[in-house]
Amino acid sequence: MARTASLSGFPEWLPEERLVELHVLDTLRRTFELHGFSSIETRAVETVGQLLRKGEIDKEVYGLSRLQDDDGTPGSDTGKTDPHALALHFDLTVPFARYVVENAGYLAFPFRRYQIQKVWRGERPQEGRAREFTQADIDVVGDGDLPFRYDVEIALVIAEALNALPIPDFLLRINNRKLAEGFYTGIGLTDTAGVLRSIDKLEKIGPAKVAELLRSELGATEDQAQAALKLAGIRTPDTSFVEQVRALGVSNDLLEEGLNELEQVIAAAVQRAPGRVVADLSIARGLDYYTGTVVETILVGHEQLGSICSGGRYDALASKGNRKFPGVGLSIGVTRLVSRILSQNLASASRSVPTAVLVALNSDDSWGAAQDVAAALRSRGISTEVAAKAEKFGKQIKFADRRGIPFVWFTDDDGKHQVKDIRTGEQHDADPADWTPAEEDLRVHVTTN
Structure with missing residues (x-):
């Protein structure tokens, strides 16, 4: 991770780093499919x-x-x-909405999809922010309506997926746009989208500057600005936020609807993902298409990295004539996560290559027989390479060691096979038809450091 990239903002991993990224991707894919999400890929343009x-x-x-x-x-x-x-495309939600509209006649609703692809944004590169990066999204989209229960399910799936990754503790911070918009309307601020955009800057510029933005750009009074900040200051690990919001004395039907929805999400999360979710009424999300539940996720102790997973409910992003396709989804910033894992040495791969065995050569004439050995090992799922030259065995062993390959296979002129663990020096007879390394050596493993 100390390398200087020739083109900033476009990460390229070394092989051992890529193995960590692949572990993250495989873990996410496996978790999403366990919950019945189908994979799709949309065009990049x-x-x-x-x-x-x-x-x-x-x-x-x-x-x-x-x-x-x-x-x-x-x-x-x-x-x-x-x-x-x-x-x-700068995210995967907008292309997905277009995909749903164009393929609505072929999809079974509610449609559950996951999508893992590259996206591009012209940002100033820094750790956690790249110009080309990978996102992993899950969404559920309905035809006409989408039960609110999917908002709860999406949050729980993401909590399970993140919990399976080699990362520190994380926290899903959840709010509801209806709650916020109803509150702002109730105190007399009609440009609710503008207020949300200002509140979204709270952690970057602080409450004093946000209050100034509300007064100067949205015409808020001092009392209105302070009421909006009081709402944003509510954060609870349980459903006690409901009482705190009502204690502010604002009455509005949309506010009550949002309170009820957020209460359901938090109540379910407290039961099924304890310690992983908080109600945080400062979360706004800057994009305009969110209409209900909104989520941002932080790594505990790495808050300066920003959100590693975000999203929410969108009721009007996709439509076809009078037909509406409401949805809810969350997006994990895979590249942001992997960058932090690598830069902080939070996890590492057990070796730098997938190869478990190098088949050594006695002579150049033994290359064909060595390929037969390799084929027998590969047929049982053992990643195997064959040496390219019949150098001294010491050189072939050094080559394996330099590559991070744990075992070297030898076959003498009489057809007798032996395998050597070059880490311990132990060598014993083996049969390519049935020899298998220990589980921890069969495949690359990524473990938390």
Whole structure:
């Protein structure tokens, strides 16, 4: 992790680091499929109009154009004004919404999907923020309506998935946009989206500057600004937030609906994922398409990294005529997580290559027989390489050691087989038809340090 990248913001892992990333991806994939989520992949490119129709992040979107037009002239920069111009997707939710609309006739609703892909954002690179990175999303989308119970289920699935990763303790911080918007309306602030965007900056700029934003940009009075900050200051590990909100003395139907929904999520999480979830009424989420439950997740002790998993309920992102496709989902920042795991040495792979055995050569003429041995081992799931040259055995052993391969296989001229554990020096007779290394050596294992 000390390497200097030739192009910042586009991470490239060493083989042993990639094994850690693959472990994270495989763990997430396995957990999602255990809960019945189907895998899909959408194209990397969308139209600018599609990408920017909900939430303004145009400064971060990478436009896509050819270096030359059909007539050979330099490509034109029309992406900023032409909604039909192409751009790389900045998240997976907007492409997924488009995918649902286009394939609605072929999907069974509620549709449960997971999606693990690269996304691109034109951000200033730093740890936890890359320009090209991998996200792992899960969503449930309904046709016409989507029971609120899926909001609860999504949070529990993510808690289970994160709990299986080699990471420190984490905390899902959950709020509800209906609760917040109903409260702001109840105190007389009509631009609720604007208030949410200001509250979303609370951890970055602090309460005093947020209050100033509310007064200067949204026309809030001092009392209104302080009431909004009091709401954002409520944080509980249980459902006691309900009493604290009601104690603020604001009455609004949307507020009550949001309180009820958030209470259900927190009550279920306290029971099934104790210690992993808090009600945090400062969570707003900047994108405009969220309409109910909103979630951000932090690593305890690594709060400066920012959210490693976020998302929520969206009721109006996908539609086709009068047909609505409400959904709820969460997105894990895989690259952000892996970057922290590697930079802080939180976990490591048991070896740097998948290979468990190197088949040594007695002579160049023994290469064919060595391939037969390798094929027998591979047929039983043992990752095996064959030496390329019949060098002295000491050199072949050093090659295996340099590669991180634990075992070297020898076959003498009489066809007798032996395998050597080069870590301990132990060597014994073996048969390629039935020899198997110990489970901890059969495959690469990623363990917490």
